[in-house]
Amino acid sequence: MGEAQSVEGHRSAREREGWVTGRLVLFCLASTVITVVAGLVQVSFGEYSMTFLEAWQAVFEPSVIFNLHAWSAFLFGTDLPEMSTASIVVWTLRMPRVFVAIIAGATLAISGAIFQAVTRNELASPFVLGVSSGAGFAVLATLVVFSGLTPFLPLIAALGGTAAFVTVYSIAWKGGTSPVRLVLAGVVVNMVFQSLQQGLFFFADDLGVVQTAIAWLTGSLTGTGWEEVRIAVLPAAVAIAIALAGARQLNVLMLGESTARSLGMRVERVRFSLSAVAIVAASAAIAVAGIVSFFGLVVPHIVRNTVGGDYRRLMVGCLFAGPALMVSADVGARLALGGAQMPVGVVTGLIGGPYFLYLMRKQQSMGEL
């Protein structure tokens, strides 16, 4: 009996560490495959014409992948070592777009998942809470007016996002807040910031800037290069690492405020710091990809429906599903209209919106998590 119990104990111990379920592993694998396939399709198209095979050969060219100089050129902006034209086209013009999509997808998904737990609100996302439009305004102002500050874009975006988030929260706060109040406050703040963004167009000198600004406001990955990767990768990595480590805190937060407090959590502090992480994550994405609508809202839902509501699994799921969906959407944005490239935000909005409506119809109640 005693032995049986100890065996039982060990079995349970293994399961405890193993919150990783087969379903999660499968989900992540599938997401990775989608990311790779979509990425390969993405790098096969462009002005410089090459066949699929040539493009893929260039991607898996060992002399680039295992070349430290090449990576240092990509990541730190040093001089590019010599390589074939195909390699140059694929690695300097096309691959960075895929990497930016991966970074933006992962950070937006994780940011949305954190906001949904912190506010305990299924409708929360960087967009709904005003973070996107606040960060968007800050970035736009930088691009149009203070173009010298471009390297600090994520920081500036984070400041704008924080300002908007604090505004939304203080409007919605009345001794606590409800999902509906939060969403309504978000709508108001969003409108104000969108007006400000449009107002900025009057300060733009030429039409080119306006066009870039509009593409950017709808969320576009067109023309992103290694510079964007360099800007976003560090804040993204830090935010993702903290978010993964904080998954258990989010789980406890999901038990409700008073339970979390009884368990010894300093609820306000944890909420505040994790919101900051979510803002940094969203800002990293917004700084390089613009405002990609619906993404931070919908992806956590998709992941939750597949792997369940445990944040340890949800975070990992978002980390894989976000890139897969963003890279795919970007492929869609590039190929849907044949010649002309759409901003990726148009695609995510067109697919994400209806998907979210479908979710609302399917579920009995929507709002509080």
Place this chain on the structure above:
Amino acid sequence: MSRTQQSADREQERITDDDGNAVESALVGDDLELSYPTSEETIVDCARLDIPEGAVTALVGPNGSGKSTLLKALSKHLEPNAGSVQIHGKDLDAFSRKELAREMGVLSQENDSLGSISVEDLIYHGRYPHRGFFDGVSEEDQQAVERAIELAGIDHLRESELGQLSGGQKQLAWIAMVLAQDTDVLLLDEPTTFLDIHHQFRVLETIRQLNEERGVTVAVILHDISQAARFADYLVAMCDGELYDWGPPEEVVTEQLLADVFGVEATVEYEPELQVLPKRALSNSRS
């Protein structure tokens, strides 16, 4: 006022138990004045409240008498306007939240319904105050969780999702979570309300067992005065935000108390055991 004064006097006398030994208080509320931030009105005004060490104390009183508010102050969920709370002689403010959570387990009245969490995962959250930010699950955590599951008798439910359980099963799962916290003091806000009679007894028996086997001090709000009278070692009767009376059930539960506090006419039988038989509501006693 005379009532409060009187009960305060009685309490001074009765700091000894049946054998004449002094009873230590695990939790003491001193001169507490409580109100919620949203309103000016003082909800609880209580000169002194003792929760005796190693015993089960039931807080009873009608709706709105301030029981839950008092419990919130005792568990540092509500900052008192005046007065202080001490646990084992040490002021609550001297503890950090985590330190306090290692001393005192609290189960709120309403727990948000979480759909997809498994019972075992829920119970592991009870180990939160014992774990650091990056800590994994230790041997000790595991043992505490196994003990809690066994004590609550929900081994067969450990893999179930919380959302699929009945109200009573859910409550047992939440209680197991608080048990896993492994504290010397336990505060429970109406753990039996809305449960069927079987699960009411399951919950009460779990509490009693915990108290007897591990000497845990329990303060529990119970809705049902007759249940409280049979179950608890001590009763604290609250009325309109004040302490009406305090002591062993045989002394506290009287027909007078039921009329004054609960506004019911009732007979109380003391032999062979304490029994409360409510008869009808008194129309003039409460507005």
